[in-house]
Amino acid sequence: MRDFSYTRATTIEDARQAALQAGSAILAGGTTLLDLAKCGVNEPDELIDISHIRGLDGISVGESEASIGALAKMSAVADHPLILKVYPAVAQSLSLAASQQLRNMATIGGNLLQRTRCPYFRDPATFSACNKREPGSGCSALGGVTRNHAVLGTSESCIATYPGDLAVALVAFDAVVDLGSRSVPVEEFFLEPGDRPERETVIAPGEVIIGISIPASAAARNSTYLKVRDRQSYEFAAASVAVGLELEADGRIVKDVRIALGGVATKPWRARAVEQALVGKALTEEVILSAARLSMEGAVAHGGNHYKIELAPRVVARALRTLGGLA
Numbered sequence: 512m513r514d515f516s517y518t519r520a521t522t523i524e525d526a527r528q529a530a531l532q533a534g535s536a537i538l539a540g541g542t543t544l545l546d547l548a549k550c551g552v553n554e555p556d557e558l559i560d561i562s563h564i565r566g567l568d569g570i571s572v573g574e575s576e577a578s579i580g581a582l583a584k585m586s587a588v589a590d591h592p593l594i595l596k597v598y599p600a601v602a603q604s605l606s607l608a609a610s611q612q613l614r615n616m617a618t619i620g621g622n623l624l625q626r627t628r629c630p631y632f633r634d635p636a637t638f639s640a641c642n643k644r645e646p647g648s649g650c651s652a653l654g655g656v657t658r659n660h661a662v663l664g665t666s667e668s669c670i671a672t673y674p675g676d677l678a679v680a681l682v683a684f685d686a687v688v689d690l691g692s693r694s695v696p697v698e699e700f701f702l703e704p705g706d707r708p709e710r711e712t713v714i715a716p717g718e719v720i721i722g723i724s725i726p727a728s729a730a731a732r733n734s735t736y737l738k739v740r741d742r743q744s745y746e747f748a749a750a751s752v753a754v755g756l757e758l759e760a761d762g763r764i765v766k767d768v769r770i771a772l773g774g775v776a777t778k779p780w781r782a783r784a785v786e787q788a789l790v791g792k793a794l795t796e797e798v799i800l801s802a803a804r805l806s807m808e809g810a811v812a813h814g815g816n817h818y819k820i821e822l823a824p825r826v827v828a829r830a831l832r833t834l835g836g837l838a
């Protein structure tokens with residue numbers, strides 16, 4: 512790991528100014544950044560520690576929305592009684608992520624900005640070709656081991672999966688990222704790789720995540736996050752889904768449904784085709800199965816990740832059955 516200098520920011524404005532300097536990087540919990548520095552993917556000259564800025568770790572849940580500060584810890588949000596009650600999928604997406612020790616250290620802002628776990632991306636000493644690290648250098652994953660790579664939103668330049676869980680739930684419930692001078696829906700915050708995989712989000716140099724807000728909805732209140740992975744803890748998703756469901760007063764017809772996928776796409780993936788196929792229909796096994804299949808519309812397998820195209824609709828269907836009382 513290269514030597515770096517350390518600056519402790521005490522205000523957001525200080526942090527923004529310092530982060531404008533080339534070679535600088537914001538440090539929150541450090542659980543992603545220090546890993547990337549150690550493996551040589553991100554070797555900043557200067558770390559701007561924002562973890563001591565006051566007032567950025569609040570969690571408030573009101574009638575119309577919840578606001579969560581960028582420095583709120585993953586564990587604090589996962590265990591917050593009102594987040595558990597009003598946004599259960601959000602709480603579950605966090606408690607099923609990483610480990611308790613990491614969740615105690617890691618922040619919400621840092622969680623959104625975590626980088627892909629593509630092994631070729633994280634091993635520059637062995638694999639020089641990675642368009643995300645070195646634009647134009649190629650992609651070592653194409654033709655390589657792709658079991659954990661994406662099947663949706665990929666391009667010829669990059670097939671890396673977005674690894675986070677929280678952002679999946681946030682996309683399902685139309686959450687917004689507060690960048691101070693502007694607010695961006697979480698769905699638009701993340702970018703598909705296209706021919707510029709090095710650009711992962713719309714965040715610009717000098718911008719700092721201040722927090723997120725999540726609109727309240729009946730679907731968010733009746734929601735779940737289902738994560739399927741190679742082992743039951745301390746593992747990234749092979750396929751995951753955040754589902755929120757509101758039924759009409761008859762308890763049968765779907766009034767509102769929100770579905771977003773994780774572990775299968777290059778960004779947190781809203782499954783609008785599945786939503787549209789469900790609204791206005793009675794929630795039967797047949798309706799669930801045919802709608803869930805639409806979650807993989809446009810999916811492309813690259814060798815070892817073909818199983819995700821079978822797996823993801825099953826995960827969607829299981830979550831729908833659970834929420835609809837058909838499990």
Ligand SMILES: Cc1cc2nc3c(=O)[nH]c(=O)nc-3n(C[C@H](O)[C@H](O)[C@H](O)COP(=O)(O)OP(=O)(O)OC[C@H]3O[C@@H](n4cnc5c(N)ncnc54)[C@H](O)[C@@H]3O)c2cc1C
Nearest residue numbers: 539540541542543544608609618620621622624675676720
């Ligand atoms: C072993 C392991 C397993 C994991 N498993 C999972 C998992 O299953 N699911 C999951 O979702 N995550 C998982 N994670 C990722 C973990 O959730 C992230 O490491 C953590 O959330 C990052 O938060 P942090 O505060 O430590 O960020 P940092 O490491 O401090 O920062 C991460 C990035 O965000 C930038 N940044 C941080 N805060 C801000 C801000 N406010 N504004 C602008 N830029 C900012 C930093 O510059 C850096 O680029 C795992 C991590 C590890 C190490």
Ligand code: SF4
Nearest residue numbers: 629641642650669670
């Ligand atoms: S999939 Fe993306 S991150 Fe992985 S090696 Fe290819 S370009 Fe790099």
